[in-house]
Amino acid sequence: MTESSISLNTCILILKEHHLLKSSAVQDAVPTKLDYISYDSRDIKTNTLFFCKGQAFRPTYLSMAKDNGAVCYVAEQPYPEGKGMHALIVRDVSKAMALLSAAFYNFPQDDLYVVAFTGTKGKTTSAYFLKGMLDEVNGGRTALISSVDDVVGPNPEDRFKSSLTTPESLDLFRDMRTAVDNGMTHLVMEVSSQAYKKNRVFGLTYDLGFFLNITPDHIGPNEHPNFADYLHCKLQLMVNSRKCIINAMTDHFDKVYAAATTTTNPDSIYLFADNKFENPNLEKTIDFRFESIETDMAETKFKLYCESEMAKKLPIAGEYTLQMIGDFNEINGTAAIIGAGLAGEDYQEAAKGIRHVTIPGRMETLPSDNHGTVVVDYAHNKASMMALMGFMKKEFNNPKIIVVVGAPGDKGVSRRPGFSESLSAYADKAFLTTDDPGFEDPKDIADEINAGIDHSKVDVTIELDREKAIHDAIAMAGKNDIVLICGKGADPYQKIRGVDTPYPTDIKVAEKVIKDLEGDQD
Numbered sequence: 001m002t003e004s005s006i007s008l009n010t011c012i013l014i015l016k017e018h019h020l021l022k023s024s025a026v027q028d029a030v031p032t033k034l035d036y037i038s039y040d041s042r043d044i045k046t047n048t049l050f051f052c053k054g055q056a057f058r059p060t061y062l063s064m065a066k067d068n069g070a071v072c073y074v075a076e077q078p079y080p081e082g083k084g085m086h087a088l089i090v091r092d093v094s095k096a097m098a099l100l101s102a103a104f105y106n107f108p109q110d111d112l113y114v115v116a117f118t119g120t121k122g123k124t125t126s127a128y129f130l131k132g133m134l135d136e137v138n139g140g141r142t143a144l145i146s147s148v149d150d151v152v153g154p155n156p157e158d159r160f161k162s163s164l165t166t167p168e169s170l171d172l173f174r175d176m177r178t179a180v181d182n183g184m185t186h187l188v189m190e191v192s193s194q195a196y197k198k199n200r201v202f203g204l205t206y207d208l209g210f211f212l213n214i215t216p217d218h219i220g221p222n223e224h225p226n227f228a229d230y231l232h233c234k235l236q237l238m239v240n241s242r243k244c245i246i247n248a249m250t251d252h253f254d255k256v257y258a259a260a261t262t263t264t265n266p267d268s269i270y271l272f273a274d275n276k277f278e279n280p281n282l283e284k285t286i287d288f289r290f291e292s293i294e295t296d297m298a299e300t301k302f303k304l305y306c307e308s309e310m311a312k313k314l315p316i317a318g319e320y321t322l323q324m325i326g327d328f329n330e331i332n333g334t335a336a337i338i339g340a341g342l343a344g345e346d347y348q349e350a351a352k353g354i355r356h357v358t359i360p361g362r363m364e365t366l367p368s369d370n371h372g373t374v375v376v377d378y379a380h381n382k383a384s385m386m387a388l389m390g391f392m393k394k395e396f397n398n399p400k401i402i403v404v405v406g407a408p409g410d411k412g413v414s415r416r417p418g419f420s421e422s423l424s425a426y427a428d429k430a431f432l433t434t435d436d437p438g439f440e441d442p443k444d445i446a447d448e449i450n451a452g453i454d455h456s457k458v459d460v461t462i463e464l465d466r467e468k469a470i471h472d473a474i475a476m477a478g479k480n481d482i483v484l485i486c487g488k489g490a491d492p493y494q495k496i497r498g499v500d501t502p503y504p505t506d507i508k509v510a511e512k513v514i515k516d517l518e519g520d521q522d
């Protein structure tokens with residue numbers, strides 16, 4: 001990896017330029033060349049620049065960092081524990097960390113074609129679709145930052161499970177620098193609302209920015225105070241993208257389009273929708289349309305049309321096949337194909353690249369002989385649950401739908417009534433279970449969801465052992481039933497009282513249940 005460093009004077013200049021520096025204290029006898037940066041007092045090297053950040057920060061962490069070799073700290077107030085260190089006192093430490101991290105790692109975004117997706121649902125799928133298409137033409141040199149895996153190079157050790165949808169700014173810029181050093185040319189990333197709320201992408205500009213959809217989510221004590229704040233954070237992606245691609249069917253479209261036009265010429269804003277969508281009030285014509293051809297439990301086929309003169313400059317019109325079911329994936333696929341076109345691909349390359357993309361924990365389908373079709377999906381809010389169950393009802397002749405689902409603790413509290421509503425709308429049987437309860441009692445979470453369900457429509461069982469809930473759901477399913485295991489996707493752990501407790505993953509549990517129930521029938 002490229003050796004990185006930054007001088008104290010450069011830090012001061014950057015902070016002054018962005019009006020973040022309140023005061024600085026420079027110690028004559030202390031080195032001013034900073035060879036490492038960290039916000040973790042356990043991860044310190046000689047001549048480290050240390051950020052005092054986060055609600056959990058304690059002054060004792062600064063003492064530990066100093067003892068371990070930190071020579072400069074950045075904080076929103078001076079600390080006696082930092083005596084003898086250089087001190088940079090700033091108005092906002094999270095913004096300061098983003099700017100200084102980018103500079104420390106020598107602005108890796110300048111060496112990558114950076115594409116970002118935001119939306120309440122569909123970010124991961126769209127990102128994987130686009131990575132598959134870009135890899136087709138750049139020899140597998142597409143980096144990925146997603147809520148499932150992060151990929152920073154071509155080798156197996158360069159792929160690892162992500163801990164946040166969008167990493168902390170320091171980790172993000174470090175991973176981008178690693179990707180550049182590993183020869184990656186493109187980066188596809190998911191950008192969460194929290195990424196803007198917490199300034200993880202502060203100062204970052206994207207070559208392409210996608211807005212997929214918006215519905216109320218992530219509203220609660222540890223997240224967004226209200227929907228207006230959630231929407232505001234999502235809109236920042238449009239403000240910070242050179243070209244904007246928007247799903248014209250999204251709620252609050254007018255606000256999304258207005259945000260895009262604040263910094264982007266309308267000639268660099270692209271709209272897409274399905275072939276039936278009409279809105280006479282749109283200021284701009286729809287550039288791309290897609291039309292469903294057919295879908296089954298194995299794949300989805302749809303056609304993409306280039307409608308406007310702007311769109312016709314991209315040679316991407318034609319028929320596409322996805323190895324993922326769900327009509328909602330046509331939206332994600334269309335967005336990604338437009339991204340591939342804007343990155344220079346043609347129809348043949350895009351169609352080949354997207355054809356066999358699969359995503360761990362996204363619409364993973366397990367057929368069985370006598371216990372229906374089992375689908376594992378990350379659906380974890382009202383919008384994605386409604387889309388998933390609505391698709392199953394429509395496509396498979398009104399099957400009995402059995403759902404295994406829970407809600408995480410400590411966050412996404414606003415999702416729980418949405419689970420109740422979606423289950424009441426479509427489910428025949430619900431197993432309410434445990435999903436990353438955190439520091440909450442999982443029984444309380446299940447009771448909260450259960451209280452909002454219409455029990456005249458849905459039979460409910462509360463089974464807090466997730467593996468047993470999955471077993472019981474599949475065991476009761478008939479040949480033509482659909483079992484939906486929602487929320488965890490491919491997560492190999494459950495977050496319980498601050499500990500990532502190992503968990504086999506929903507797909508492995510389901511595979512074992514089917515094998516145990518039906519035996520090896522090869």
